[in-house]
Amino acid sequence: MITITGIKMDNPTILAAGVMGTTGSSMVRIAENGAGAVVTKSIGIYPKEGHPNPTMIELGSGGFLNAMGLPNPSYKNFISEIDKVHNKTETPVIASIFAGTPEDFVDVAMGLEPARPSAFELNVSCPHAEGYGSLIGCDPLAVEKVTEAVCDTVNVPVWVKLTPNVTDIVSIGKAAENAGADAVVAINTVKGMAIDINSGYPILGNRFGGLSGQPIKPIAVKCVYDLYSSLEIPVIGAGGISCWQDAVEIMMAGASGVQIGSAVFERIDVFNSIASGIDQFIEENSYSGIEDIIGIAHEMK
Amino acid sequence: MITITGIKMDNPTILAAGVMGTTGSSMVRIAENGAGAVVTKSIGIYPKEGHPNPTMIELGSGGFLNAMGLPNPSYKNFISEIDKVHNKTETPVIASIFAGTPEDFVDVAMGLEPARPSAFELNVSCPHAEGYGSLIGCDPLAVEKVTEAVCDTVNVPVWVKLTPNVTDIVSIGKAAENAGADAVVAINTVKGMAIDINSGYPILGNRFGGLSGQPIKPIAVKCVYDLYSSLEIPVIGAGGISCWQDAVEIMMAGASGVQIGSAVFERIDVFNSIASGIDQFIEENSYSGIEDIIGIAHEMK
Amino acid sequence: MQPINARIIDIKDETPSIRTLFFDVTLENALPGQFVMVWIRGVDEIPMALSYTNAITVQKVGDATSQLFELEIGDSVGIRGPFGNGFSIPKKRDGILIIAGGVGAAPLAPLAEFAVKKGAEVTTILGARTCSELLFKKRFSAEGDIHITTDDGSAHRCGFVTDVLEELNTGCFDMIYTCGPEIMMSCIFDLLESKGCLENAEFSMHRYFKCAIGVCGACCMDDQGWRVCRDGPVFGGMQLTGSELGKYKRDSCGRIVKL
Amino acid sequence: MQPINARIIDIKDETPSIRTLFFDVTLENALPGQFVMVWIRGVDEIPMALSYTNAITVQKVGDATSQLFELEIGDSVGIRGPFGNGFSIPKKRDGILIIAGGVGAAPLAPLAEFAVKKGAEVTTILGARTCSELLFKKRFSAEGDIHITTDDGSAHRCGFVTDVLEELNTGCFDMIYTCGPEIMMSCIFDLLESKGCLENAEFSMHRYFKCAIGVCGACCMDDQGWRVCRDGPVFGGMQLTGSELGKYKRDSCGRIVKL
Ligand SMILES: Cc1cc2nc3c(=O)[nH]c(=O)nc-3n(C[C@H](O)[C@H](O)[C@H](O)COP(=O)(O)OP(=O)(O)OC[C@H]3O[C@@H](n4cnc5c(N)ncnc54)[C@H](O)[C@@H]3O)c2cc1C
Ligand SMILES: Cc1cc2nc3c(=O)[nH]c(=O)nc-3n(C[C@H](O)[C@H](O)[C@H](O)COP(=O)(O)OP(=O)(O)OC[C@H]3O[C@@H](n4cnc5c(N)ncnc54)[C@H](O)[C@@H]3O)c2cc1C
Ligand SMILES: Cc1cc2nc3c(=O)[nH]c(=O)nc-3n(C[C@H](O)[C@H](O)[C@H](O)COP(=O)(O)O)c2cc1C
């Protein structure tokens, strides 16, 4: 049992936003496969189809490119999906939300409050959604405004999800912290692109997208490490975590919890196996608990 | 035979800076293994030992982390190394240089002029060298000043090597272009880190470093694509190119030539095999030449 | 995997609204019931069953499928796959029943052929709106008994595949496989449930696919959260008990759409 | 590969300045002559030959090696490897000559043992500064004839390994292997060149290693650009003809340093 921003979780594995999080029943399934908490697909004001297919491809060697384009049924249609998770499990649900302005962020958050999410995760970091996402997430001032607006409105913890596609992720993290965020999540996908050499066409319907999976783990570890150095609030790690060793590594860099996205491609019970791997590691290495390893890399000099 | 910024090369493959480029004889060897041109290790004013070991590790699945720390013998001691390449091959040598100020950049460039490099490549993008590298490369104004200073001094083309670790690589590329650069090279390594979970120690002597190899190819393709959209000068691609398909892909994104670094790990004659693979692709697909595929992805809509 | 290039080497008009595109690539190891994502460059990428190891059979219903109808021999598409699980393989001497409705015959024809090769005995119920739309009649006929129904009675029996199914002694089949319009599969589901045959039945489902590799969650079905692209598209009858089958699906936004 | 954790399970003092560290990991498939990068966390990472499949034998010469001498049983280091090419494997009934100087005996002792296991006959010339610094005398003696020299004459013959080599009929050896101070190897090189035996000779070289995987170029030798870490550390005599051997090497900046 661990606690992150006051939310009690069976273990530090968390389903990452946008993966298997569009329906209540798939989130229930992930919870049953061991996730300590689940983050929903990012939800907005209006129903949104997202980008045309191809929206996601596997690149081989554990990497993926996606440009879903934030498809979502709108917060109105999503309340019942969250309700379902509450009805069937005890697992905390974190509602990921996105919008183009602080006001719209507030509307979505308020709209989802009836579903009693355990926290809100502000997606200001999607690298391929025109007008949303990293347009905000690259600008400390914009992040501050959005975060402040939501923090002022809701009574649950607010997590802010950061993009690595910036010169200085720490300044963005600090902006979130100063505005009242309870945690930051790092990282969202890394801007990337693939071209079909047979035709010359960019493969993704949106032409470019975000890189996820194993290739980005070293990038995520570095971001988490830097954020942990400079922030007071917890950092939650994400990016290429696919086995318990990866989870331990990013926790040693400073992550209080680990989000897992692309790795469900390999196995949907990756949560169970990572959670028990971490436990075993803690025990075999005579640490007294998970807290012992969080940020430990900073002490090794 | 192709020409990039006036430099005639047998083929578009170019040895990337910092890989097998510390001695004349190893550059000769790379030339003999088919490289159309070679870029030297980045050279500075004073001899520099670089960071303590470990300086480079293989991550598996084609990825590498390095933090060499720009070890180099200083330009004075490097002239003879470039001379050797001229004596033994016809292959163009591009001198990669780094420094902390425009004045020092100029000193290094002038110091290396006796070695008659075919071009200078300004390394303003090393993610793990205190005070050099990306400290400059993240700031359009600093890039402009350095580029201008060198362009005003030397009589050969100037290439500017860009870092992907910025919010907007295009603005940096434009700064270089405006200051007179003849080409940009994208990308240098992506900031990254790995931690040894047995001990909690960051593995690299410098704690963090730069990610190279296959994992960063989609990032490089996207950077090249964006730069090609906005710049008039040629873009030279680098980042995870390890087979002819990769080379064709990044050329379709807009690269006039391809730099190859980490892939020498697999085979040192990767240059030969990529060059002939490109030729065969051009022929089998009835393109009239390499120029036909450069940037072709931009037309596919 | 990234899409591989598939050049069209032959085109066969199967019915007025359905044609088969043959490719220069063969997915040797594809199982009957697996699908590919077909990328019409610059347009869309859509799921299509493999109707042969080197072909898809397309019904023109909207934008992407219409674009597929514009393609000519020599043109190319991108192909990712084979994806999904496929039907379970019939055993030697098994008696199996195939129920195909409309373009749902596409994954079932190779199953019929595969089953007979394995030594199973195949009976088919093939249905379509109208006579000219009966897909793969010859292929099914060549593999065993066939019962044909048309909604408008323009050929053989007028009515639905379920009419035939109702009359058959389903108990004598080791496996029952079906693919077709959801409303048809839903009726079959109810019927087989009432006959207590769900355990031997498999349904090939359609849902809106985005990633097609089991990550994004777009295709998930209630109530178990099955991913149609990955855990399916073929589901055993028991897996679908209490599911959304026949009741609703989700559109590309993830919104519930009543059937 | 990332470093694996190697815990010290035993420590053996071999000479006043040399000790062997035994690990709880065994690199079963390592060939004699291959090396590992030994990471003393927080300090440095340095190349070390494998003197056993689970051990390194370290001479204290500077910072990192001194730190290795501080380690105790139960302490750990990180290990990457085995790297490099290793010596070529002697064949059955081959007569081979091993010439070891100082800590250069480390990769050669396992070679002697391996060679005898393969059915080869081993003669060793073992040299050291002084009697107490003779490394692995017992291991070599157990595998065949041994000639011992000490620079100061404190044991056996006073002089250098080359004195013995000069007297031996090198023509009767199928292979000659050597590792030791570069000045020694350089003398051996010249001698074997004059005797026309370079084709049968192998030299295990030392250069400053950074990446150790053949990418950075720090360890390259003139004139062929051989990477000592990857194309070596073992080179055939012919490969070294016209090379920098015995003349100069490069420091960690890449500067030429005369020997
Ligand atoms: C596993 C599977 C196998 C299929 N096999 C075949 C086949 O062999 N032959 C055949 O003709 N059709 C098959 N389909 C259906 C086919 O994918 C749709 O007819 C096609 O996507 C329609 O695209 P459109 O742009 O022409 O039509 P649209 O006008 O875009 O849509 C018409 C309907 O097609 C469906 N559709 C559209 N896009 C998708 C998508 N990305 N994923 C799933 N459904 C979509 C939706 O239900 C939509 O309402 C299969 C579907 C699935 C899921
Ligand atoms: C392939 C190979 C196998 C070796 N095997 C052994 C062995 O079995 N036993 C043994 O005692 N020694 C061995 N060495 C030498 C050993 O690596 C050095 O003695 C050690 O690195 C010295 O480190 P230091 O910090 O103690 O000394 P320092 O004071 O740092 O340096 C002393 C000298 O050691 C060398 N050195 C330092 N760092 C490195 C480095 N990263 N790579 C290469 N040389 C370096 C330099 O020549 C330097 O002048 C081997 C070297 C190589 C290249
Ligand atoms: C298919 C897909 C959809 C995603 N959608 C969202 C999203 O809606 N909101 C969000 O904040 N992040 C989204 N992400 C990013 C992930 O939550 C995660 O930050 C990223 O993928 C890195 O983790 P991973 O390597 O474990 O996948 C998505 C990722 C993928 C692969």
Ligand SMILES: Cc1cc2nc3c(=O)[nH]c(=O)nc-3n(C[C@H](O)[C@H](O)[C@H](O)COP(=O)(O)O)c2cc1C
């Ligand atoms: C060991 C190593 C050393 C490098 N040193 C330099 C350097 O000195 N100057 C520079 O501009 N880039 C340097 N780079 C970056 C490469 O030139 C190249 O931009 C990057 O590695 C991406 O290409 P790759 O994936 O083909 O290796 C180095 C890369 C590696 C792996």
Ligand code: FES
């Ligand atoms: S379409 Fe993405 S999980 Fe099925």
Ligand code: FES
């Ligand atoms: S040490 Fe890097 S190439 Fe040998």
